[in-house]
Amino acid sequence: MADTVADFVLDRLRQWGVEQVFAYPGDGINGLVAAFGRADDDPKFVQARHEEMAAFAAVGYAKFTGRVGVCMATSGPGAIHLLNGLYDAKLDHVPVVAIVGQTARSAMGGSYQQEVDLQALYKDVASEYLVEVNVPEQLPNALDRAFRTALTQRAPTALIIPADVQDLKYTPPQHEFKHVPSSPPDLPQATMVPPPDQLAAAAEVINAGEKVAVLAGQGARPAVEELLQFADLTGAGIAKALLGKDVLSDELSFVTGSIGLLGTRPSWELMQECDTLLIVGSSLPYSQFLPEFGQARAVQIDLDGRFLGLRYPTEVNLLGDSRSTLRALLPLLTRKNADGWRGKIEKNVEQWWDTVGKQAMVDADPVNPMRVVHELSPRVPENAIIAADSGSAANWYARNLRMRGEMRGSLSGTLATMGCAVPYAIGAKFAHPDRPVIALAGDGAMQMNGLAELMTIARYRSLWADQRLIVCVLHNGDLNQVTWELRAMGGAPKFEESQNLPEVSYADFARGIGLGGITVDRPDQVGPAWEQALASDGPTVLDVRCDPEVPPIPPHATFDQIKSTTQAVLRGDPNAWHMAKEGLKTKAQELLP
Incomplete structure (x- = not known):
């Protein structure tokens, strides 16, 4: 007692x-x-x-x-x-x-x-x-x-x-008035499946469609096999909400990648052209990246009824856990001859990965930030855990990192708060001390609190069977995401007093507290730096000096956004010419053969 x-x-x-x-x-x-x-x-x-x-x-x-x-x-x-x-x-x-x-x-x-x-x-x-x-x-x-x-x-x-x-002496609740007992700690598992008539209604909607799309969120994580069977039956393409980026492998030809402001062009195209939409375990807030209202008949599966029909006018809402509900739905579906639709999705996905690969290799001054994640992607172990911070780092995590194997990844999805990547990575190491963990953070997030938490990593590293915890700092001296938002959403030039950051050597700081530190200031150093960090036997900080003027172009940049950015240039942005040049070079990769 x-x-x-x-x-x-x-x-x-x-x-x-x-x-x-x-x-x-x-x-x-x-x-x-x-x-x-x-x-x-x-x-x-x-x-x-x-x-x-x-x-x-x-x-x-x-x-x-x-x-x-x-x-x-x-x-x-x-x-x-x-x-x-x-x-x-x-x-x-x-x-x-x-x-x-x-x-x-x-x-x-x-x-x-x-x-x-x-x-x-x-x-x-x-x-x-x-x-x-x-x-x-x-x-x-x-x-x-x-x-x-x-x-x-x-x-x-x-x-x-x-x-x-x-400090009081503990006395348990008694069998008497106004005392509330409890049971031994446990949480029995249960499945939740919608009634047959609702499943039949959902099947009718899906069977009637010719161009089926799926939006999978983090709630779809228990239903990977069922999602694959659904895609096989219907010829559907599957887009992933950012919190569900690790639900399905990006090596699957019909997985279009992330959706939303930080998403991919194939996901945008999938939603623009589908006539049927299945939403599984997602409350993606950006409804403008879903089909036009009325364009697609929609079905949603969610464990929480509060989120059903929240983002899109769904025709059938299924309250249930994703795995059990999809298992009950699959036998009611008829196999589609959707070769043309699936073929178009696969072609878009193939072209996209080719395009972002070319964009990542565009010259920048000194390093293209897209290249940092592009070079990581083929080298990252299949059991790695990746935490991304809010800011421009989230763009490259969302678009350039290809999930595969048992990889896990996350970021601050809805709050989008700065400073989460390094403590997320620490939590991940205590959760899985035998797996490599990588944090992708901008220098703003590192200066906000990441530098301090490097000391926490140094203190507890000996507890982890695999001590590889790599913190990659995209070092550009700029609060970059907000700088681009000022340009694209408000047509305002960069305000240097609010956006510029003081200079710090993150690699030197790491070495000063006993961690590994690698400075990267040339494009050809990026790949070898990842290899060195992944081959190390301890935590490492990669300090990569990146070009702040490489634009995080949305998958479908609107006319108003392009107009606002142009106005920012004309109003005297301090890096106007370099910004315009990098934007043109990046966008050109989508157009050139």
Whole structure:
């Protein structure tokens, strides 16, 4: 039997299979920190450099395992710092449990040091389940419900435990009035399949179509074999939402790659020309990249009814898990003679990969950022995990990296927050210590928080059986994605005071804390640098000096976007001529044989 509430919390975490807690200490969780010491650091207290990074690491762990990621922080500022990472979990539907301290109960309401109204603060981010534990008997029910809710709702949940409660003697709930018991930690699995009449209606829509397209999101990950069978029966092409980029291999001839603003031209063409659309496990926000309303009859499969019909006027909505629902749907489908449609999709995909390969090899000053990911793609191990940051790095991850084998990848999909790649990668290493992990980050994200988390990597590297954790920094001295958004969306020239970054040698910093560091400033060094880093026996930082004027051109650049960018040039963009030249050279690869 646990002695204190804090001891019980750690014991219950162990029962839930938690092996590490991503955290930062503070006096609001002193009782819990002391319990880690009494428990011989089991589960392991993984000390991030900042609470926000602890939350991101928990998100990365959860994304790459499907299990609950756990983060912990002190009261007041510590709890506040967790919020951005927890919102990342909420918007990307990731199970995370946050445990936060609070001032002692006797001081509540007295404007005491670090007293913040955490119930109000966390009400939105942990809307699925938020509880303050004020007596020992609330545990274990509170902790168990936090885990079960996080897993079943795929959402962040939170427990607030005041500092004095952590040190109270633990007494379990009794069989009496106003005590709430709990059951041993477990989560039975269940399948959810729509009723036969709805499956039949969906089959009728799909069977009637001649040009079938699929949008697969992260919710389609359990249904890979079923998706392949569906594509075989219908001749469909499959586009992938960015959070579902790793669901299917990009070596499949009918997989068109990512969709959306960072997507591929074949995905755009697939959606522009289809007459039938199946959406599986995706809530892609950019409906303008889906077929014109009324163009396609649509069916959607999702485990969460709140997202059915959300992005496109679907004709049939199937509430169920993707694997079981597709398995029930497949026998109702008739095989199509869709050779012409499939042939066109495959030709578009082949031409696209040829085009982006040529674009990646276009000369730039000094290195074309597309080439960085292009050179990685054939070299990356088939069991690697890739985390991409928000910003221009996400463009090249989305378009130039070809998923294959058992590769996994993710980024901050809906929140699109900067600074997630390196802590995601740390979470991935704790999730899979025997697999190589790669983080793709811009220099803005590295300066925001990535440099600090390199110290976390140095501290915990010895725990990983495969110590290869490669952080690739796209070093261009510019907050590049926003610079291009200023040009393309507002017709404004680059404002150097807001966009330029101070100069830092990321490779030197890495070497200074005992990691490997490789500087790349010539195109011919990119491939060998990846080979050196992947052959190393420890973490490495690749510091690649990239040209900020290589444009992240959307798969279908609108007239207004081209007009706005042109206006930015005419209004005196400081790099106007170089920007125009690189844009023309890149776009030309789509037109030249």
